[in-house]
Amino acid sequence: MALTGLLPDFLVTRLDAVASLLRKHSLWPMPFATACCGIELMATASSRYDIARFGSEAMRFSPRQCDLMIVAGRVVMKMVPVMQRIWLQMPEPKWCISMGACASSGGVFDTYATVQGIDRFIPVDVYVPGCPPRPEQLIRAVLDIQEKVQRTGTIDAREFADRETYEGPTPLARELGPEQTIVAPGDYRTATRLRVPLN
Amino acid sequence: MPAYLDTLTAKFPGAFATSEFRDNRRVLVSAERAGEVLVPLLRCLKDECGFDYLAELGGVDYLNYPGATDRYAVVYGLANTANAERLFVKAFANDPDPELPSVVDLWRGAEWMEREVFDLYGVRFAGHPDLRRILMPHEFAAHPLRKDYPLRGYGERHNFRSVTRAES
Ligand code: SF4
Numbered sequence: 001m002a003l004t005g006l007l008p009d010f011l012v013t014r015l016d017a018v019a020s021l022l023r024k025h026s027l028w029p030m031p032f033a034t035a036c037c038g039i040e041l042m043a044t045a046s047s048r049y050d051i052a053r054f055g056s057e058a059m060r061f062s063p064r065q066c067d068l069m070i071v072a073g074r075v076v077m078k079m080v081p082v083m084q085r086i087w088l089q090m091p092e093p094k095w096c097i098s099m100g101a102c103a104s105s106g107g108v109f110d111t112y113a114t115v116q117g118i119d120r121f122i123p124v125d126v127y128v129p130g131c132p133p134r135p136e137q138l139i140r141a142v143l144d145i146q147e148k149v150q151r152t153g154t155i156d157a158r159e160f161a162d163r164e165t166y167e168g169p170t171p172l173a174r175e176l177g178p179e180q181t182i183v184a185p186g187d188y189r190t191a192t193r194l195r196v197p198l199n
Numbered sequence: 200m201p202a203y204l205d206t207l208t209a210k211f212p213g214a215f216a217t218s219e220f221r222d223n224r225r226v227l228v229s230a231e232r233a234g235e236v237l238v239p240l241l242r243c244l245k246d247e248c249g250f251d252y253l254a255e256l257g258g259v260d261y262l263n264y265p266g267a268t269d270r271y272a273v274v275y276g277l278a279n280t281a282n283a284e285r286l287f288v289k290a291f292a293n294d295p296d297p298e299l300p301s302v303v304d305l306w307r308g309a310e311w312m313e314r315e316v317f318d319l320y321g322v323r324f325a326g327h328p329d330l331r332r333i334l335m336p337h338e339f340a341a342h343p344l345r346k347d348y349p350l351r352g353y354g355e356r357h358n359f360r361s362v363t364r365a366e367s
Contacts, residue, residue, distance in 0.1 A: 080334050080359045087362060112343050112352025113335075120357065124366045163364035 012155070020153030023067075023093070023177050024146040027056035030066035030090060032083060035073030037100035040132040049135035063089040068145065069122075070138075073116045074102035087122045094159040095148070097141050098124045101131045121164070203248035203286070210243055211236060223287055230269050230291040234325075237290050238300045241275065250277035250286055252304070256312035258320040263345040271297045271322050274320055292322055301327040319344035 002122035007015075033041050038187050040136055044051050060066050063086045075083055087096070101107035104127045117122060125148060126141045133141075150161050204217065207226070214236045216227045228237050244250040255276035261267035270293035273287050277286045301324035302309045313324045314333040321342035324330060332339065339355065341348050 061262050068231075079357050084359070086360050111350060112348070115356055120361060122362050160364045169265060 011189060015155045016153060017150075019151045019155040024149040025055040026058075026059055027068045027095075027142065027145065028058050029056055029070050029147075030063050030086065031059050031061070031070055031072065032086065033072040034075060034079060035102065037072035037132045041070060041099065041138065044135040044138045046094070050137065051135075051139060051142065054139060054142050064091065066090050067094045068142075069094065069096045069100055069169045071096065071103045071118050072099040072132075074107060074109050075118055077115060078113075080115055080121055080171075083118065084122055092137065092160060093149075093153065095125045095145050096123060097126045097128060097145065099128045099137075099138060099141070100133055101129065102196045104129065109189060118183075125190075130138045152189045159185060200334065203244065203250070206248055207240065207243065211238065211240055215356045223322055228290040230293050233290040233292065233299055237288075238305070241277075241288060241302055244286065244288070245278060249279045249281055251279075252280050253306040253309055253312075254278045254285070254311055256302075256316065258316040258322055258344070258346075259327070260320060260344065260346045262351075269313040270294050270296060271320060273299055273316060273322060273353065282337055297322040298325055300325050303327055318342070321345065 013022060013152060031038065031041055041157070045057060045059060056068065063069075067090060069087060071083065087094075098104045102109060102114070103118050104124075106114050111115070119127075128137050128141045128143050130137055200326040204224075207215065214228070214232050218227060218228075222234050226240070228240065241312070253272070253275065257274050257276075259272040259274060261270055261272065271288045272289050273292065275288040275290070277288065278284070279286075290299055297320075299322060301313055303313065303324075303326070305352045310328065311333060313327055314329070314331060317324060317327075317330055318334050319342055331337065335343065341353065341355075343352065
């Protein structure tokens with residue numbers, strides 16, 4: 001939207017602030033809960049922790065109605081296209097919380113099937129550490145998103161337009177060679193460890 | 200010796216070996232004989248010996264296993280629903296083209312279990328009606344539970360494009 005050319009700048013700035021103020025108090029989370037972190041996400045929405053105090057209790061299971069994706073849990077290879085598709089289906093402006101060690105880095109699941117951090121494939125705004133994070137931490141993350149919306153938000157979401165490069169970590173270049181396979185059973189002490197190269 | 204073993208020995212002399220582990224009795228079918236003998240043997244166990252329930256079907260990779268002579272095995276866990284007796288039938292297969300006859304004709308429930316063994320170990324089942332991958336994505340190339348497949352894979356988990364902010 002070419003709002004910037006249409007209206008005087010000070011007015012657009014005012015509109016930005018108003019829009020951000022309204023937006024940040026009515027975030028609609030999309031719960032992308034794939035594992036145990038999802039339980040904590042549900043607890044956050046329940047009466048004890050009550051995310052409704054911060055205006056983001058309206059969880060919707062349709063990405064078309066949401067503007068805050070909360071990825072809670074480990075994401076496997078097969079889920080990545082699904083996750084990207086859901087992310088693309090959400091209308092702009094939108095934000096993403098990567099909740100838990102698994103979503104942020106793969107956690108302890110450093111295996112062939114588990115993605116080592118969703119930020120390699122979709123943009124992430126706030127990371128929540130923990131396994132699982134406490135509901136208070138998730139609420140903190142929502143507050144951080146609110147602050148980010150207030151500080152950077154614009155009425156026509158033009159702040160996203162110039163972020164066109166990949167923002168995640170450097171892709172993992174090195175993978176294990178075939179000689180570093182796991183040792184076959186028979187010796188339980190080494191069965192799940194990586195083999196040290198012999199030379 | 201249980202009666203079903205007598206029946207088996209009478210019908211398939213020399214076609215199998217037996218072994219015991221704790222209270223499990225096992226019937227071993229060698230890789231050479233499995234193609235012709237496995238299905239008749241299981242049918243005999245099912246129809247004549249009362250092992251009417253296929254409780255489990257799983258694969259094993261014996262690469263680097265001490266004392267192992269064959270590479271793969273498929274384990275059929277049978278149960279007798281009348282007297283709760285259990286029996287394990289183990290059939291072996293080898294590279295380069297591990298293949299065993301399918302038992303879908305005997306137990307329909309074996310269909311997905313055989314697909315899983317095929318998906319994760321690469322053992323093909325001759326006569327299976329629909330032998331596709333069941334857990335891994337269809338474009339996946341390897342069989343990840345084989346022992347020579349690295350724990351972290353060959354980098355398949357990184358082979359997706361990244362969505363940037365501007366395009367989303
Ligand atoms: S971070 Fe911990 S709680 Fe969360 S999905 Fe991973 S293992 Fe489960």
